[in-house]
Amino acid sequence: MSRSALHVLRMFKEQEEQEAPPDESEKHGGRLRTFPHERGNWATHVYMPYVAEEDFQGLLQALLCCARTYVPSLSPLPEFHISLSQVVVLRYHWIAPFVQSLKERLRSVSRFICRADQVKVYTNQTKTRTFLGLEVSSGYSKLSELVSEVDKVMEEFSLATFYKDPSFHLSLAWGLGDLSEALGGQRLQELQETVDGFEDSSSFLRIPGTEVRCKSGNKFFSFPLR
Template sequence: MFPDPDSQHFDDASKHGRRVRNFRHERGNWASYVYAVFHPQEEFGEMLEEVIYAARKHGIVLTKMEEFHISLSQTVIFRHHWIKPFVQSLRERLCSVNRFLCVADQLKVYVNKEKTRTFLGLEVSTGHQQLLDIVSEVDKSLQEFNLETFYENPSFHVSLAWCVGEVTKPLQGTCLLELQKVVDEFEDSDVLTRFYADDIFCKCGNKIMSIPLH
């Protein structure tokens, strides 16, 4: 038997940095998304700390992301019994896709749809077309469950840090140029901002399933 779908969980924003949850939590519903992982080298963390420090000089306090990835779908709600067939559908669609190189080296500012959080990210240059091809397959699997597909013209990126609210204007212009200079002038930045997409992941609630690429 499935849990009662009307059972509610009241979210305590103080437990996650005053961030606002986009979906009401209901038992039996699983917030889910598809993504590729970026495993940074140790020196990447040092570069990011310098970027965050430079932003603080402009009065912008950023919090480093706990993990780094490239989103390949929006966050959608799965029923529990959809998870296995969705992942199986995705495995079949991606079974012949080869691993590929990504380079994410251009800083860009993003804000979520609700304008509750602003992100500083590194936009992907090399690997953009391969990511588009994967998103096309992810969208097809999502459509099998009548779920929302990805953005029409996506800016694939690795989110680095965030802050509450919309602070896009303060981060743009001179500030963003100075932050980009930190990245460009950091030793071996051309190595630190590249990685191979070896697996595609689907996270459903606390469950993470991987789909290896060849």
């Protein structure tokens, strides 16, 4: 076994039966889990992080001010990222080899820049949540390259791969229920005009692709790109 593999395995000396802390809906604005919590199951997600600076937060507040004219209950998300996988379930003893496989797959991917500046409204598959997001308008091919590598890892563990022809995006805010009609049409155009007219938005909406992260339960792993 390689030294790097041993290093990853050393991070997981806890017993296999260790349990990921369950999500409590009352602590998350009433959002419900996509799948029921079971002992030994760890919800796992692979994504590219985006650290929001002051200018971005200013744009977010401007978008919320506009969107809340139609949907007062819309709430900002505490952090931002571009998803590279669906949320999947790992057994505890799978986490170490899963992380090691991700590390090996992603080590050859080079850094890049993408841009997310197209306002779009998304709903989850069950239509119980709606998200206001910024869709990627450039850098799609590099994000697809990342997804291709992540998908190979998912296939190794017989897990669901990412969506076909995905809409890569930053989710900014969310609300309960299907709010796509309330935020669509002319309202969506108003939100796009807010982005287009915001000072220096073309600069701070350039997203540096320098690392990929994986969250599994309460554990976080980082994979710097080359």
